[in-house]
Amino acid sequence: MTRLTRFLSGVAVAALVATAGHATETLTISSWAGPTHGINANLFPKLIEMMETATGGEVTGEIKYGLAPPPAQMDLILDGAADIAWIFHGYTPGRFVTTKLIELPGFTGNAEAASVADWRVYKEMFEKLDEHKGVKVIGLMTHGVGQIHTSKDVTTLADLNGxxxxxxxxxVTDVGTELGLVGIQVPAPKVYETLSSGAADAVAMPVEGRKSFKLTEVAKNLYEMPGGFYRGSFALIMSQEKFDSLSPEVQAKLESEVFGETLSRLAGQVWDEADAEGRAATEAASDNSIREASAEDIAAFTKISDxxxxxxxxxxxxxxxDGKAAYEMVKSEMAKETK
Known part of the structure; x- marks a missing residue:
């Protein structure tokens, strides 16, 4: 082998090593709602873009649908079948306790404020309890305030009974019990089918569902309680093993520029935008109605929420x-974020 051949060979090897060191890592993002849902249409594409920007293209992502039903998303991550997913805490009763705090009715503020407050309280008071054991929590979010959507006209709180x-x-399960609702549990993607078949008379959801789950067609009446009947608590989770496999430099970039409060805030904004679209769709539907709770019903529900x-x-x-301290912190942090 000549000196030139040896030199060129060395350059080729060095180039291969350099390329391998900067190979793109494509993270599998599992999602269970449809492609047009705000999380899939707006949040995950932005997350992918942010990861690419923060890491100089070393990390990207690909959304995949139908890998597992909604309640099995965390197990999907634990099994290594996906790298990132979003979970609704209420789908696995008994597995999460502290996540119910942000779901309480009565907090003042939109989904962005609630999501940011939720993240701050989690880091300050709840993370140590390790309720998401085995996975990495990269963001927390709540949807907008939940309301009651019905296939029949509802004018008072009493009309919800039965x-x-x-x-x-x-x-929301506790709220339903107090209101006399007959609870039916099906994942969100099955709501349209459940209502259209007559298996349910109503659904508790944020207003965004009127567009994303086509409630304007099967639950034409929206009964609103100021401040909502509840909020929904979600986590954005990542495989800890996958995160640990990334270089320390990439990990640091993701932590400082993408994950945590940054992602939580973005997620809340996406939910707020979706709520606005859901309300617009309702107002545009001539056969839909919006009823606001009366002062008497607001007072009655306040006792229930307390x-x-x-x-x-x-x-x-x-x-x-400390439940009371966490509750007060949520109120304080939401007040800071509510403009």
Missing amino acids: LKTRLGGGV KIRDKVLAEIDAAGA
């Missing part, structure tokens, strides 16, 4: 955190 209602789990709050704070205390 309605067969899809309840997602978590605090009762549920005390129950949840006691559960948080029993789990090993």
Whole structure:
């Protein structure tokens, strides 16, 4: 081998090593809602873009659908079948306790404010309890305030009594019990089918569902409680093993520029935008109606929400955190974020 051949060979090897060191890591993002849902259409594409920008193209992502039903998303990550997913805490009763705090009715602020506050309280008070054991929490989010959508006209709180209602789990289940709703649990993607078949009379969801899950067609009446009946608590999770496999430099970039409060805030913004679209779709549908709770019904529901709050704070205390202190922190952080 001549000196020139040896030199060129060395250059080729060095180039291969350099290329391998900067190979693109494509993360599999599992999602269970449809492609047009705000999380898939707006949040995940932005997340992919942010990861690419932060890491100089070393990390990207690909959204995949139908890998597992909604309640099995965390197990999907634990099994290594996907790298990133979003989970609704209420789909796995008993697995999460502290996540019910942000679901309580009565907090003032939109989904962005709630998502940011949720992340801050999690880092300050709840992370140590390790409720998401085995996975890395990269963001927390809540949807907009949940309301009741019905296939029949509802004018008072009392009209809800006895309605067969899809309840997602978590605090909304407690709310449903107090209101006399007959709870039906099906994943969000099955809501349209459940309502259209007559298996349910109503669904508890944020207003965004009127567009994303076509509630304007099967639940033409929206009954609104100021501040909502509840919120929904979600986590954006990542395989800890996959994260640990990334270089320390890439990990640091993702942590400082993408994950955590940054991603939580973005997610809340996406939910708020989706709520606005859902309300617009309702207002544009001539056969849809929006009913606001009366002063008497607001007062009656306040008593119910106080009762549920005390129950949840006691559960948080029993789990090993200070429920009242966490509740006050959520209120304070949401106030800071509410403009």
